[in-house]
Amino acid sequence: MIKLEPRGERSRAMAYLSPVLAALLTMLTGLILFTLLGVDPVEALITILYVPISDTHGLAELCVKTAPILLCAIGLSVAFKAKIWNIGAEGQLLMGGLFGSYIALQFIEVEAFWVLPAVLIAGVVGGIVWSGIAAVLKVRFNTNEILTTIMMNYIALNILLWAVHGPLKDPDGYNFPESALFGDSALLPILVEDTRVHFGMALALLAVVAVWVLMSRSFYGFQIKVMGMDAGAARLSGFKEKRLTYFALLLSGGLAGLAGVGEVTGPIGQLIPQISPGYGYAAIIVAFLGRLHPVGILLASLLMALLYMGGEMAQISLGLPLALTGLFQGMLLFYLLACDVLISFRIRLKSKKLKPSPPLPPLASETQG
Amino acid sequence: MxxxxxxxxxxxxxxxxxxxxxxxxxxxxxxxxxxxxxxxxxxxxxxxxxxxxxxxxxxxxxxxxxxxxxxxxxxxxxxxxxxxxxxxxxxxxxxxxxxxxxxxxxxxxxxxxxxxxxxxxxxxxxxxxxxxxxxxxxxxxxxxxxxxxxxxxxxxxxxxxxxxxxxxxxxxxxxxxxxxxxxxxxxxxxxxxxxxxxxxxxxxxxxxxxxxxxxxxxxxxxxxxxxxxxxxxxxxxxxGDDTPISTTYPKKLGSTPLLKISDLNLTSDDPFGVHLKQINLTVNAGEIVGIAGVAGNGQEELLASLSGEQRCQNDTIHFADTPVGKLSPDQRRQWGLAFVPEERLGRGAVPEMSLTENALLTGFLSGLVSKGMVAWHKAEAFADEIIAQYKVKTPGRHAQADSLSGGNLQKFIIGREIMQNPRILIAAHPTWGVDIGAATAIHKALIKLRDQGAAILVVSEDIDELFLISDRIGAICDGALSPIKPTPESSIQELGRMMAGDFNSPTCEQGATP
Missing domain, CATH: 3.40.50.300 (P-loop containing nucleotide triphosphate hydrolases)
Known part of the structure; x- marks a missing residue:
């Protein structure tokens, strides 16, 4: 019989091993799945995990997909460290895209250096506003941020749809639900020539470094961690709970907003209804897969981006449904949560190992009595 | 038999x-x-x-x-x-x-x-x-x-x-x-x-x-x-044989008030909490005041209003001459308050953090943070110093707080508070669940701090401990505080009556059944 036995102490090795194990199990399940679907499993895995990045163009596209996921996930990691469960990166990303687009569309004809920064700031503000609503609700009325942030996602999506179908629709766009193309001065510069790798990737990497410094070097980050691990200790030490809550939520919202505006001013170049294939949700998985650590999150973002590309590739060359991407994401999180049990527990194969109790010594009281 | x-x-x-x-x-x-x-x-x-x-x-x-x-x-x-x-x-x-x-x-x-x-x-x-x-x-x-x-x-x-x-x-x-x-x-x-x-x-x-x-x-x-x-x-x-079992400490009385609570009334938000009623208490520099009481008689509420977790009217609590009722916990610490809470894991120390991080937890006011950045090498040195001075048994400063035994963690927490040279120390149940060796070490540390001129308030359910280390002693019952007497003038019977809420009766009148 298999038995879970408490380790007594959290295993550090297992904490790092668990994501790797989860990835392997996901792949294994993938193999079985492909076999059942009648697809050559090895070819399918190669198609999903290798073909997309087998050339420089692929690698460049990987960066393009990584940037928004990374920005969202690194921001979420700060909130999650504080045990604030911001599930609303998707909505914050959409609002960032919408706010940024609005500013960009006001200055289509303007050619000036300040247009792009203004657009980016507007995007960040959009994300902050959206997460700020959840923050106010949480701090003022003690509402559960999981529920509010999820619901805000749907509201954000519908506002975005209304905007592209209404006020921000391109008047010369034959009634397609799209905005006009942004002016050049509102577009993110390309980092590597002949690819779509844009300045957003640099911003994402910058954010990773900044969050790393914040969480491991600054006292503010320390307070956030303490609040998440032990709110009682934080209160007793005089850490400002409300202020830290605002900070963590607004920071994650702002970075998600930046991710959104990075999409519309980067690879897309205009506002469209589908600016995100669920990057904000994928970022939740990425944050946990990366153990809320900047380096881990960077690696996990690359993997997640690869899954997005692999899903598309499998659709194109193997005729598999695009739902594959979501399936793999889900499996990854599922296995990760399962494997995380092994951080605090070890598996014991139990084979009636009980030895018979040692022979009874004569009992003092019996002989006396 | x-x-x-x-x-x-x-x-x-x-x-x-x-x-x-x-x-x-x-x-x-x-x-x-x-x-x-x-x-x-x-x-x-x-x-x-x-x-x-x-x-x-x-x-x-x-x-x-x-x-x-x-x-x-x-x-x-x-x-x-x-x-x-x-x-x-x-x-x-x-x-x-x-x-x-x-x-x-x-x-x-x-x-x-x-x-x-x-x-x-x-x-x-x-x-x-x-x-x-x-x-x-x-x-x-x-x-x-x-x-x-x-x-x-x-x-x-x-x-x-x-x-x-x-x-x-x-x-x-x-x-x-x-x-x-x-x-x-x-x-x-x-x-x-x-x-x-x-x-x-x-x-x-x-x-x-x-x-x-x-x-x-x-x-x-x-x-x-x-x-x-x-x-x-x-x-x-x-x-075992090698642990000293009991000692006595000389009693002292101070004269300069450092902690003063005047007419503190506090209504608890918790429906099953205890309201504080008209609490008056003075703790002088260089003495230990002990407060006995059965759990749930207002100790938590009193301690929270002293630590600053619970704010109260500004002039009900004074540190020396400074009214502090409205100050936050960190502002009170800045003034020179140190606090040892009842729960050592969960308030006194963060279970999953290392000793270094736990040293920083309340030590951040004593130069471990500069320009918003943590000086980790200083925090490490501080943790090492606590471990060495208070003989904390641990593999090292990297050990997680919850890997220490209760007694060792309590020594670490008390050490962390005392080494910040507090003018006032408030300790709740300082030796609860601690082995005798560690308890003795903790008592000695408290006495030493007292002799250096700090005002110390100890709230405990352990009457023997209070008689051992307190210079003056009293009891809390249903949110009200008894008069505080010099320990040599009090007795276990009298304190017992006070714990039951009988603050006024004269001395020895064998209240208990034989």
């Missing part, structure tokens, strides 16, 4: 239980005869709790067997234990505050409870028979802690009980209530019920128990007849 042909009520043979990293019980043998009050003595962590959980069916032993009335049995779960006639009163009660006594007992009994009406009648008659009357229709939140314990005991008695296990039952009682409890227990034993009395208080064991089994580090370190031993020899069995 007389010649007794009948088998012992309960026999344990070679009970061993291994937890990861700790052998909680190692080959334990124990016999309890019918009608015997048997003490299980031992320090915190000696394995008493594990052993009683084995008897009550909460924990399965790895080796060994139980004999009940001479027959080998395996206690499957607490329900099975209750069927056998084993009742247990835990240290922390499991009662629903908003339900009545009858409803609580009915819930605990499950299917055996029957109709509520007859049950209430039974509760009334049983409780009166044993001299601990309770009204079955009262709701739990209206009862005092002592009365709640009676409910727990009566819950066991309404069944056909043959063995009653009590886990540290006196820790929540005033000295007078302890006397009443002992009368009940003696009567029970007289009627043939066996009692397993778990305690670390030697004088109580000596007063009550027929036999004692002493545990140390999971093993039986000795058996004795308490009436024939003196407390020192039993203490040696408990802690």
């Amino acid at each position: 007389k010649q007794n042909p009948s088998p012992p009520r309960l026999t344990l043979r070679g009970i061993s239980k291994q937890y990861p990293g700790c052998l909680a019980n190692d080959d334990i043998h124990l016999d309890i005869a019918p009608a015997e009050i048997h003490a299980l003595l031992g320090e915190n962590g000696a394995g008493k709790s594990t052993l009683m959980k084995v008897i009550y069916g909460l924990v399965k032993p790895d080796y060994g067997e139980l004999l009940w009335d001479g027959l080998p049995i395996e206690v499957k779960d607490p329900a099975h234990a209750r069927k056998l006639g084993i009742g247990m009163v835990f240290q922390h009660f499991s009662l629903f505050e908003t339900l009545t006594v009858t409803e609580n007992i009915a819930l605990a009994l499950g299917d055996d409870a029957g109709e509520l009406g007859p049950l209430a009648e039974k509760i009334r008659s049983v409780s009166e028979k044993y001299g601990m009357a309770i009204n079955p229709d009262r709701e739990i939140h209206t009862l005092s802690v002592g009365e709640r314990q009676r409910v727990e005991i009566v819950r066991c008695l309404v069944q056909n009980i043959k063995l009653l296990i009590l886990d540290e039952p006196t820790s929540v009682l005033t000295p007078q209530e302890v006397d009443t409890l002992f009368v009940t227990l003696r009567q029970l034993a007289h009627e043939g019920c066996s009692i397993l009395f778990i305690s670390h208080k030697l004088n109580e064991v000596k007063a009550l128990c027929h036999k004692a089994t002493v545990l140390r580090a999971g093993k039986v370190s000795g058996e004795c007849i308490p009436a024939e031993e003196d407390t020192t020899s039993m203490a040696k069995l408990m802690v």
Whole structure:
């Protein structure tokens, strides 16, 4: 019989091993799945995990997909460290895209250096506003941020749809639900020539470094961690709970907003209804897969981006449904949560190992009595 | 014990239980005869709790067997234990505050409870028979802690009980209530019920128990007849030979007030919390003031208003001449307050953080942070210094706080607070659950800080500790504070009356039943 036995102490090795194990199990399940679907499993895995990045163009596209996921996930990691469960990166990303687009569309004809920064700031503000609503609700009325942030996602999506179908629709766009193309001065510069790798990737990497410094070097980050691990200790030490809550939520919202505006001013170049294939949700998985650590999150973002590309590739060359991407994401999180049990527990194969109790010594009281 | 042909009520043979990293019980043998009050003595962590959980069916032993009335049995779960006639009163009660006594007992009994009406009648008659009357229709939140314990005991008695296990039952009682409890227990034993009395208080064991089994580090370190031993020899069995058992400290009185509480009234937000009523207290530089009290009489509320977690009117609390009622915990720390909370894991230290990080937790005001950045090398040095000076047993500053034993973690926390050179130190239950060696070290550290001129307030449920280290002493009951007297002028009896809320009666008037 298999038995879970408490380790007594959290295993550090297992904490790092668990994501790797989860990835392997996901792949294994993938193999079985492909076999059942009648697809050559090895070819399918190669198609999903290798073909997309087998050339420089692929690698460049990987960066393009990584940037928004990374920005969202690194921001979420700060909130999650504080045990604030911001599930609303998707909505914050959409609002960032919408706010940024609005500013960009006001200055289509303007050619000036300040247009792009203004657009980016507007995007960040959009994300902050959206997460700020959840923050106010949480701090003022003690509402559960999981529920509010999820619901805000749907509201954000519908506002975005209304905007592209209404006020921000391109008047010369034959009634397609799209905005006009942004002016050049509102577009993110390309980092590597002949690819779509844009300045957003640099911003994402910058954010990773900044969050790393914040969480491991600054006292503010320390307070956030303490609040998440032990709110009682934080209160007793005089850490400002409300202020830290605002900070963590607004920071994650702002970075998600930046991710959104990075999409519309980067690879897309205009506002469209589908600016995100669920990057904000994928970022939740990425944050946990990366153990809320900047380096881990960077690696996990690359993997997640690869899954997005692999899903598309499998659709194109193997005729598999695009739902594959979501399936793999889900499996990854599922296995990760399962494997995380092994951080605090070890598996014991139990084979009636009980030895018979040692022979009874004569009992003092019996002989006396 | 007389010649007794009948088998012992309960026999344990070679009970061993291994937890990861700790052998909680190692080959334990124990016999309890019918009608015997048997003490299980031992320090915190000696394995008493594990052993009683084995008897009550909460924990399965790895080796060994139980004999009940001479027959080998395996206690499957607490329900099975209750069927056998084993009742247990835990240290922390499991009662629903908003339900009545009858409803609580009915819930605990499950299917055996029957109709509520007859049950209430039974509760009334049983409780009166044993001299601990309770009204079955009262709701739990209206009862005092002592009365709640009676409910727990009566819950066991309404069944056909043959063995009653009590886990540290006196820790929540005033000295007078302890006397009443002992009368009940003696009567029970007289009627043939066996009692397993778990305690670390030697004088109580000596007063009550027929036999004692002493545990140390999971093993039986000795058996004795308490009436024939003196407390020192039993203490040696408990802690071993190499630990100093008791010392006395010279008493001192200060004259410069450093901490002053004037007319503090506070309404608790918690529906089951305690309101503070008109609290007045002065702690002078260079003295230790001890406040006794049964848990849940306003200690938490008082401590929270001193630490700053709970703000109050600005002029109700003064540090020296500075009103601080509205200041936040960190602002008060800035002034020179240090605070040792009751929960060492969960407020005093973050369980999953390293000792270095936990040193930073309250040490951030003493130069460990510059320009918003943590100076980790300084925090590490600070942690090393605490570990060295207070002899904290740990693999190093990287160890997680929850990997330390209670005593070592408490030494670390006390050390962390004292090394910041506080002008006022407030300590809640500073040696709760700590072994004697660590407790002595902590007491010495407090006395040393006092001699350096700090004002120290200790809130504790351990009366012996308060008499040992306090220069002045008082008690809190139902949110009101008794007058504070110099310790040599007070007595355990008087303090006991104060803990029960009787602040005014003159001295010695033997209030307790013999």
